[in-house]
Amino acid sequence: xxxxxxxxxxxxxxxxxxxxxxxxxxxxxxxxxxxxxxxxxxxxxxxxxxxxxxxxxxxxxxxxxxxxxxxxxxxxxx
Amino acid sequence: xxxxxxxxxxxxxxxxxxxxxxxxxxxxxxxxxxxxxxxxxxxxxxxxxxxxxxxxxxxxxxxxxxxxxxxxxxxxxxxxxxxxxxxxxxxxxxxxxxxxxxxxxxxxxxxxxxxxxxxxxxxxxxxxxxxxxxxxxxxxxxxxxxxxxxxxxxxxxxxxxxxxxx
Numbered sequence: 001x002x003x004x005x006x007x008x009x010x011x012x013x014x015x016x017x018x019x020x021x022x023x024x025x026x027x028x029x030x031x032x033x034x035x036x037x038x039x040x041x042x043x044x045x046x047x048x049x050x051x052x053x054x055x056x057x058x059x060x061x062x063x064x065x066x067x068x069x070x071x072x073x074x075x076x077x078x
Numbered sequence: 079x080x081x082x083x084x085x086x087x088x089x090x091x092x093x094x095x096x097x098x099x100x101x102x103x104x105x106x107x108x109x110x111x112x113x114x115x116x117x118x119x120x121x122x123x124x125x126x127x128x129x130x131x132x133x134x135x136x137x138x139x140x141x142x143x144x145x146x147x148x149x150x151x152x153x154x155x156x157x158x159x160x161x162x163x164x165x166x167x168x169x170x171x172x173x174x175x176x177x178x179x180x181x182x183x184x185x186x187x188x189x190x191x192x193x194x195x196x197x198x199x200x201x202x203x204x205x206x207x208x209x210x211x212x213x214x215x216x217x218x219x220x221x222x223x224x225x226x227x228x229x230x231x232x233x234x235x236x237x238x239x240x241x242x243x244x
Contacts, residue, residue: 014106014113018113021116021117021120025120027120027124028120031127033223035127035130037223043127047128050120050121050124051121053117053121054118057113057114060114061111064110
């Protein structure tokens, strides 16, 4: 992968992480709202979905690290 | 740029190992790490709410005498605290035989609501949130939830609070 292609891929991954983060932020506020209203049923499903979103963010982060390592290995020797 | 084998590189290349061409990768990687840590923080927040909902004991609602019915005229209000001193409540006598009571904390930002007799509703002075007297539902404004209703029980002329509906 070229350096420019690597930067583009990383930028795309960061944009995806940001979108997932916004969803997670909404989920947290909705869960808190529900808890304060005395409705505890949605809390467990919301926590599971939050964990899935965290896993997706983590996966994208490792993708970024892999791209970074790929580009760096090609640049070795300079 | 000419490729130089690793073992022939000058010392400064090892000491300043981040090259300008790849510096943007480091900045992006750090930003991505920050975002993922924020995501972890959100998850921990959700987890904290879950644990709290499991382990924090639900409040006990013991019956508490509020007043006698003759203390409040029709259209009048009585302020009281229930179930604890930190829970201000408001009771309204809407008709000769009808009493309703709600938590006085606005569900938006906990300002004290008051009974607007002319308009026949509960109003929050902070951000113009209005609640219905019949069921505490939100009529207007930023409050996201209805006012919690205080359950009342009448024994003769005495009025007791017996619980709070979420």
